[in-house]
Amino acid sequence: MKQQKRLLALTAALIISLANIAAVAQQTLDRTKIPPAGPTPVLRVPTWTKTQLPNGAMLIVSERHNLPLVSFNITFIGGSNQFEQTAKRGLAAMTASMLTEGTTTRSGDQLSDALQLLGTNVGANVGGEEGSIGFVSTTKNFDATLTILADMMLNSTFPAEALERLRGRTLVNLTQAKDQPTIVGAQVFAKILYGGAHPYGQRTTEASVKAITRDDVVAFQKAYFQPGRAIITIVGDVTPAKAKAAVEKGLATWTKAGDKPSFEYPKLPELQPAKIYLVDKPGAAQSVFNIGLPGPPRNTPDYFALQVLNTILGGQFQSRLNANIREQKGYSYGVNSNFGYGKGPGAFRAGGSIFSGKTDAALVEFMKELKGIAGEKPITDDEIKTAKESLIQGLPQRFASVSAISNAITSLVVQGLPDDYYQTFAKNVSAVTKEDLLRVAKRYIDLEHLAIVIVGDRASVEGPLKALGIAPITYIDIEGNPAGN
Amino acid sequence: MSNKRRVLSALALVLTISLFQPLLGQKKNTATSDSIKIPFETYKLPNGLTVILSEDHTTPTVAVDVWYHVGSKNETLGRTGFAHLFEHVMFTGSGHVPYGLHDKLTEGVGGGNNGSTTNDRTNYFEIIPSNYLESALWIESDRMGFLLDTLDTAKLNAQRDVVKNERRQSYDNQPYGRVSEIFSAAMYPKGHPYSWPVIGSMTDLSAASEEDVKAFFRLYYAPNNATLAVVGDFDPAQAKAWIQKYFSDLPQGKPVQRPTVPLGKLEASKRLVYEDRVQVPRLYIQWPTVGFKHNDDYPLSMMSSVLSGSRTARLTKALVYDSQMASQVFAFQNSSEDVGVYQVVVVPRPEHTLTEIEAAVDQVIQKFISEGPTAEELQKAKSGLELNFLRGLESNLGKANQLISGAVFDGDPGHFRTDYQKTLAVTAADVKRVANQYLTRSRIVLSVVPKGKRDQASKASESEAVTVVVGNRRGGRS
Numbered sequence: 001m002k003q004q005k006r007l008l009a010l011t012a013a014l015i016i017s018l019a020n021i022a023a024v025a026q027q028t029l030d031r032t033k034i035p036p037a038g039p040t041p042v043l044r045v046p047t048w049t050k051t052q053l054p055n056g057a058m059l060i061v062s063e064r065h066n067l068p069l070v071s072f073n074i075t076f077i078g079g080s081n082q083f084e085q086t087a088k089r090g091l092a093a094m095t096a097s098m099l100t101e102g103t104t105t106r107s108g109d110q111l112s113d114a115l116q117l118l119g120t121n122v123g124a125n126v127g128g129e130e131g132s133i134g135f136v137s138t139t140k141n142f143d144a145t146l147t148i149l150a151d152m153m154l155n156s157t158f159p160a161e162a163l164e165r166l167r168g169r170t171l172v173n174l175t176q177a178k179d180q181p182t183i184v185g186a187q188v189f190a191k192i193l194y195g196g197a198h199p200y201g202q203r204t205t206e207a208s209v210k211a212i213t214r215d216d217v218v219a220f221q222k223a224y225f226q227p228g229r230a231i232i233t234i235v236g237d238v239t240p241a242k243a244k245a246a247v248e249k250g251l252a253t254w255t256k257a258g259d260k261p262s263f264e265y266p267k268l269p270e271l272q273p274a275k276i277y278l279v280d281k282p283g284a285a286q287s288v289f290n291i292g293l294p295g296p297p298r299n300t301p302d303y304f305a306l307q308v309l310n311t312i313l314g315g316q317f318q319s320r321l322n323a324n325i326r327e328q329k330g331y332s333y334g335v336n337s338n339f340g341y342g343k344g345p346g347a348f349r350a351g352g353s354i355f356s357g358k359t360d361a362a363l364v365e366f367m368k369e370l371k372g373i374a375g376e377k378p379i380t381d382d383e384i385k386t387a388k389e390s391l392i393q394g395l396p397q398r399f400a401s402v403s404a405i406s407n408a409i410t411s412l413v414v415q416g417l418p419d420d421y422y423q424t425f426a427k428n429v430s431a432v433t434k435e436d437l438l439r440v441a442k443r444y445i446d447l448e449h450l451a452i453v454i455v456g457d458r459a460s461v462e463g464p465l466k467a468l469g470i471a472p473i474t475y476i477d478i479e480g481n482p483a484g485n
Numbered sequence: 486m487s488n489k490r491r492v493l494s495a496l497a498l499v500l501t502i503s504l505f506q507p508l509l510g511q512k513k514n515t516a517t518s519d520s521i522k523i524p525f526e527t528y529k530l531p532n533g534l535t536v537i538l539s540e541d542h543t544t545p546t547v548a549v550d551v552w553y554h555v556g557s558k559n560e561t562l563g564r565t566g567f568a569h570l571f572e573h574v575m576f577t578g579s580g581h582v583p584y585g586l587h588d589k590l591t592e593g594v595g596g597g598n599n600g601s602t603t604n605d606r607t608n609y610f611e612i613i614p615s616n617y618l619e620s621a622l623w624i625e626s627d628r629m630g631f632l633l634d635t636l637d638t639a640k641l642n643a644q645r646d647v648v649k650n651e652r653r654q655s656y657d658n659q660p661y662g663r664v665s666e667i668f669s670a671a672m673y674p675k676g677h678p679y680s681w682p683v684i685g686s687m688t689d690l691s692a693a694s695e696e697d698v699k700a701f702f703r704l705y706y707a708p709n710n711a712t713l714a715v716v717g718d719f720d721p722a723q724a725k726a727w728i729q730k731y732f733s734d735l736p737q738g739k740p741v742q743r744p745t746v747p748l749g750k751l752e753a754s755k756r757l758v759y760e761d762r763v764q765v766p767r768l769y770i771q772w773p774t775v776g777f778k779h780n781d782d783y784p785l786s787m788m789s790s791v792l793s794g795s796r797t798a799r800l801t802k803a804l805v806y807d808s809q810m811a812s813q814v815f816a817f818q819n820s821s822e823d824v825g826v827y828q829v830v831v832v833p834r835p836e837h838t839l840t841e842i843e844a845a846v847d848q849v850i851q852k853f854i855s856e857g858p859t860a861e862e863l864q865k866a867k868s869g870l871e872l873n874f875l876r877g878l879e880s881n882l883g884k885a886n887q888l889i890s891g892a893v894f895d896g897d898p899g900h901f902r903t904d905y906q907k908t909l910a911v912t913a914a915d916v917k918r919v920a921n922q923y924l925t926r927s928r929i930v931l932s933v934v935p936k937g938k939r940d941q942a943s944k945a946s947e948s949e950a951v952t953v954v955v956g957n958r959r960g961g962r963s
Contacts, residue, residue, distance in 0.1 A: 029730060031581040031631070035623050037594070038616035041545030041718070066543050068520060069875050100796075112796045113861075119869035138872050165809055168834050172765060172812040176832075179660040179763045283762065285657040286650070318588040330646025333654045353654045355646075386593045393595025393614045400544045401879035 043395060045422040046405050049240045055256045057227035059247060060409055061240040064402060070142045070236035071402035072149070073134030075410050077229045078261035081128045081199035081344075083220065090204035091212050092126035094166060095220045099124050099133070101162035103155040106148075108162065114148055122149045128199065129263070129343050130414055131224065136403055139237040146250040153225050154253060160214050170209050181281055181288045182353065184478045185455045189290035191480030192277055192451045193347055195269040200294075200344060226258025233410045236402040263343035268294055271449040274471045276363075279478055280458035287359040287456030289335070291366055292349035293449050298341035298415050304428045305436040306339050306444065311387035312437075313337050313373045314350055320369050320377075321350060329365060331358040339444075348444055356457050360464035363452070367470060370450070374441045379434060392426045521874055521905050523884055526721070527898050532737040533709025536728055537888045537898045539716045541881060546596070547717035548881035549621040550610040551629070552889045554712075555705035557685070558604045558678035558746065558823070566648070566685015567693060567701050569602040573644040574698065575609060576600070580631025582624055590620045602683055605822040606893060610882055615718040619727050622715075626731035629711060633702060638695050645690055652684050660763045661933055667759055667951055668771055671929050672749045672826060679746070679824050707738020712892050714885040746823035749773030751927035758932045758942035759951050766941050768839045769931040770829045770846065774923045777820040778894060783907050784915040785818035785827060785923065790866040791858045791916065792816035792829075792849075797865075800829070803849045810837040810845055822894055827923055839932050839943035850924055857917025867909060874905065 048062035057074075080092035100122075102108040115121055118141045124133040133153055137145045177183045187203055194201030232251075234243040271293065296302060307315075314321040314337025325335045332352050340346025350370065354362040373379070398408045412421050452471060454461070455478075465473060475483040525539040560567050576598075578584035591598040596613035609628075611621040656662040666682040673680035713732070715724050750773055775781050792800045793816040804811040813832040818825060831842050858866075877883045891900030931951075932942035942948045 029734065031623070031627060031731075034586070034590075035619035035727075037620065038618075041615050044545070067875050067878055069872075069879075109797050109802075113865065116795055116797075116865040117868050119872045136872070136876065138875065141872075165806070168809065169805075169812045172832060172834060175764050175835075176660070179765075181658060285653040316588075316592050318585060318592065323585075326647055326650075327643070330643050331650070333647060333651040353650070353658065355650050355653060386589060390593050390595050395595070396544050396546055396614065397595070397612075400546070401876070 040393070041396070043422070043426070044399070046235075046399055046409070048235075048409050051240075051244065053227070053232075053247070055227040055251075055254055056258070057230040057232050057254075058413065059244060060231060060233045060413070061238065061243045062233075062235045062405055062409060063237075063239060064235060064405065065237050067402075068139040068237050069136060069402050070139055070234065070238055071134070071136045071406045072142070072146060073132055073233045073403075073406050073410065074153075075231045075233065075414060076126070076131040076224065076226075077231070077414055078224075078263075079127045079129045079131050081265075082261040082263065083126075083224050086196075086199075086202055087208060088211050088216060089202055089208040090170065091216055091220050092131065092224070093204070094163070094170070094209075094212055095217045095224070096124040096126050096131065096133075097166050098158050098162060098217055099152045099156050099221075101159055101166075102157050103151045104157060105155065106151060108159075111148065111152065115145070118145050118148075120145050122152060124152070126224070133225075134406075136236075142238070143246055143250070146246055150250050150254070154251075156221065158214060158217050158221070163212070163214050163217060167209055167212070170204070171206060174204065174206055174209070178478055181284060181286070181455045184279060184281075185288035185290050185351070185453060188277065188279055188455070188476060188478065188480040189292070189349065189451065189453045190347070192453060192476075193292070193294050198266050198268065200265070200342075200346075223258075227254055227256060228258035229260045231410055231413050233406045235406045235409070265344040268345060271446070272451070274448060274450045274452065276452045276454060276465060276471050276473045277476050278458060278462065278465070278473055279453070279455040279476055280483070281455050282457055282459065284455070284457045285356060286353040287356055287362075287454050287461055288353050289351040289362070289366065290349055290453040291351055291370070291450055292347050293446055293451060294345040295339050295348040295444050296341070297344055297346065299343075300341075302436075302440045302444075303341075305432045305440045307391055308384065308387045308429065308432045309373065309437050309441055310337055310339055311390055312379060312383045313369065315387075316390065320373065321352075321366070324369060325352070325354075325362055325365050329358070329361070331355055331362045331365070335362075335366075354456075356460055359454065359456055359461040360468050363454075363465065363468060363470060367447075370445055370447060374445050374447060375438060379437050381434075384432075384434060384437070388429050388432070391429050395422060395425060398422075520871060521902060523878065523888060523899075523901065525888055525898055527892065530708065530728075530733055532733065532735055533707070534732055534735070535712040535892055536725075537712065537714040537716075537885075537892060538719075538721050538724060539714070539884060539888060540719065540721060541716065541884070542718045544881075545615045545718045546612060546881060547615050547618050547621070547715060547719050548610060548612050548885045549618070549625060550608060550714045550716070550882060550885035550889060551625050552606050552608045552712045552893050553706055554606055554710050554741065554893050556603050556605040556607060557681065557683040558821075559705065560678075560681070560685070562676050562681070563689060564693065564697060565681040565689045566683075567698065568607055568705075569683055569685065570641075570644060570648050570690060570693060571698065571701060571706075572600045572602045572607050572609075573648055574636060574641065575628050575632065577640045577644060578635055579624075579628040580634035582627045587624050590617060590624065603821070604679055604683060608886070608889075610885070612882060618715070618719050618724065622724075622727050622731050625713065626735065629706060629708065629732070630735040632706065633699055636695070636699065636702075641693070641695055641698060645693070648684070648690060649687060652687065652690075656682070656684065661761060661767060663759065663761065664769060664931065664933060667757065667931060668769070668826070668929065671755055671757060671931075671951075672751070672771060672773060673824075677747070677749075678744075679749070679821065704739065705741060708732065708735050709737050710741050712889045714889045714898075716885040716888070717881040748775060749824050749826065751929065754927040755929045756932075756942075756944060756948040757929065757951050758934060758939050758945065758948040760936045760939060761933050763933065763935055765835075766833060766839055766932060766934045766938070768829075768831045768833070768842050768846075768943055769933070770843070770928055771931075772827045772923050772926050772928045774818060774825040774827045774919075775820065776823045776825050778822060779820075779825075780907070781919050781922075782818065782820050782825065783904075784911045784919045785820075785825070787863070787866050787908065787911050788827075788858075788916050788920060789817040791862045792853070795865070799853055800846065800849050804831065804842070804845055808845060810834060810842055839934075839941060840945075843930060843943040850920075854917070854920045854924060857913050857920065860913065863911070863913055863916070867911075870905070870908065874901075
């Protein structure tokens with residue numbers, strides 16, 4: 001009905017414009033006519049300089065002078081997956097936190113006060129495959145903030161009492177995380193997919209936090225924060241010459257050491273036939289879904305096809321999953337899907353929080369959409385066109401702030417992507433064909449081996465899930481271990 | 486990302502605390518105002534629509550942002566959750582824009598859209614590549630003028646289900662997720678416009694009829710109750726022509742009555758305990774204060790960074806670093822258009838009771854009330870404001886919200902300057918005065934404890950148990 005109305009209106013619009021009565025057109029605006037888009041704006045990718053410093057670090061500088069702001073970031077290639085032992089998971093993050101606890105010349109309180117007076121904050125953290133320390137400051141406070149960052153990174157004293165305090169805080173956080181169904185769901189999903197021997201399946205536990213000693217922290221700082229694996233990215237109201245001078249002065253004592261780690265991961269556990277893993281959360285109002293399996297690394301040649309595929313399946317609001325499960329069925333506030341990529345086999349995952357009473361019905365719909373994208377519901381030309389346009393035209397948003405630009409440039413180096421990645425992005429996305437999409441869907445969304453992890457109220461969802469007969473049910477606890485029956 | 490969409494008030498409230506508040510209260514401790522500027526022009530259409538334009542060609546994108554001066558406080562008891570339900574309905578298509586096209590012309594071309602609802606206002610926005618500005622204006626005008634043409638019970642029911650899921654996700658299935666509504670109900674008398682949560686009750690959401698919803702729209706979604714901002718990469722003459730084209734023929738609505746809302750006031754302090762599905766208890770303390778239009782909002786906000794946020798802030802230093810009773814402490818002035826509260830939240834370390842913690846908080850606050858802040862504490866609190874303001878300028882949407890907020894609540898899109906100056910002008914004596922005036926009042930102490938562990942509450946024997954009625958948890962449509 002809506003479409004008929006549209007057609008009529010279009011005809012009316014045509015008549016009016018043929019009559020060429022501009023004034024009438026103005027008064028009797030035809031609102032059914034979709035305003036045409038203007039010419040596509042020219043993509044303006046920021047430029048940057050790259051310099052290899054004598055200490056082995058790479059310096060990247062990108063100028064942007066519209067505001068008196070500077071983003072400074074040191075990114076380290078490799079993270080907790082490369083530098084932590086399994087028994088001491090959490091050491092990398094702990095060491096990053098300990099950098100705020102005092103240096104040879106400033107106490108933790110003095111560091112904090114100095115930064116507050118500069119109006120900024122130095123943030124450090126180490127993730128699975130990379131780490132960083134950095135800040136955004138006003139132009140005038142850049143040098144002073146860099147001096148403090150260098151002091152934190154290179155001269156920290158790691159007081160033992162601070163370690164105990166941070167350990168206590170981390171333990172409280174771990175306890176609180178157990179009450180968060182979404183966190184539990186993500187952790188259990190990773191454990192099921194990768195097992196306890198693969199870094200992707202591991203996490204910080206009470207035991208691993210308790211095992212960390214001050215010596216471990218001191219050793220980690222020495223081993224990890226080395227220029228040989230570092231990218232220093234400075235974006236904003238600076239010039240390359242000024243930036244280089246600031247780094248040479250501010251990081252003068254950071255001498256050559258370290259290199260890039262290898263990213264070899266252990267073999268994945270053998271894929272299991274599709275199974276439902278149910279974690280009991282008594283009385284939960286919603287069931288948290290994570291469905292998927294290990295996927296390809298970021299450097300896969302299928303990357304662009306997968307990005308288009310996921311945009312159609314679950315990357316956006318009007319993607320198939322959300323359009324169906326939220327908008328049509330009303331089972332959820334939002335569902336989505338994504339590929340995790342990374343240096344290793346990051347997961348493909350579809351999921352979201354589902355009203356407990358619709359747990360079974362939602363699983364039916366998830367499976368329908370996954371089968372659909374893998375061939376049962378062919379991808380249309382219109383879906384492909386919209387997904388591509390969305391990806392291509394979304395590019396400028398990646399350059400919207402100094403910190404966004406810093407990420408956009410640095411990630412190219414971290415992921416080993418070419419310097420003209422953004423210039424060739426549109427071409428690469430456009431080249432994806434319908435055949436590519438079907439091929440990657442069949443290859444990476446392996447329906448026979450999906451892990452279906454559901455955190456929910458077992459008493460009310462178990463019966464309906466069993467009745468579906470989609471896959472056998474295994475009961476596991478919040479650590480991802482078998483929970484008996 | 487789609488999960489975050491149509492984020493409503495509880496989240497918006499948190500955002501207000503963490504983002505907007507510092508932005509609204511910009512200042513810098515040296516000579517002001519060189520960097521504290523957002524160029525804009527503003528005008529009104531004859532139908533009452535306020536328009537704000539601000540050019541910024543840094544990125545080839547534009548933010549289109551519309552605020553309606555209506556929020557949950559405009560609802561009535563028994564019909565709560567309307568303003569927010571409406572926010573959802575606004576994305577289901579309108580007279581000339583079929584369902585789905587809105588998303589296609591925003592996220593489908595590399596942009597995005599969303600809305601949010603607070604106690605005071607509802608907003609809708611598009612972020613688009615600059616060549617899609619005209620279609621964004623077309624969409625916004627169509628739902629302002631022709632939403633009801635296509636609204637029926639089926640659409641309403643579908644969004645009602647989504648909102649119930651949002652409630653489950655953001656409140657019911659969220660540890661500590663019920664705290665804000667427990668406080669709203671305890672702080673204000675029954676029927677007070679701020680006494681119910683923005684998302685409303687499950688029962689009321691079920692009870693809303695198509696006619697109720699339509700009446701709500703006619704009253705509040707008229708151009709005279711709306712403000713439109715366009716910020717980013719556009720040509721002002723062209724934008725004005727399009728705004729004229731799409732908005733000028735929308736009829737003006739009836740004037741909106743804005744009742745005087747009394748401030749929160751407690752006759753006596755209350756002690757409450759709530760059992761939640763959590764393992765770690767938490768202590769919450771709230772005092773009634775003032776809304777963000779009141780001048781005391783400035784020193785109250787400044788007091789927040791003196792008390793928590795950095796390791797040398799008073800509560801943080803005492804509880805997290807020195808005695809190490811707590812793992813985290815937050816203190817903040819949480820203000821709306823008409824009312825506000827000052828809130829302290831403490832996450833304890835396992836070996837310490839909430840009773841001990843409450844006493845420790847009181848000790849710090851007593852000392853602060855008698856001394857006020859030092860000059861250095863005040864300077865630290867003001868130092869970050871310029872940077873925050875400048876970073877806010879990097880977002881077209883951030884600027885749009887800042888300009889509209891001034892227009893809607895203070896009648897001046899440039900109100901951010903006033904805010905900045907007033908924040909800078911706050912003195913130690915001001916902060917000491919508001920600490921004395923507000924933190925000595927009757928207050929509410931809420932202990933959230935694990936199920937069956939009511940004895941873990943602060944002063945458990947004096948605490949009254951609160952229960953929150955959840956809607957039908959099981960079954961389909963409730």
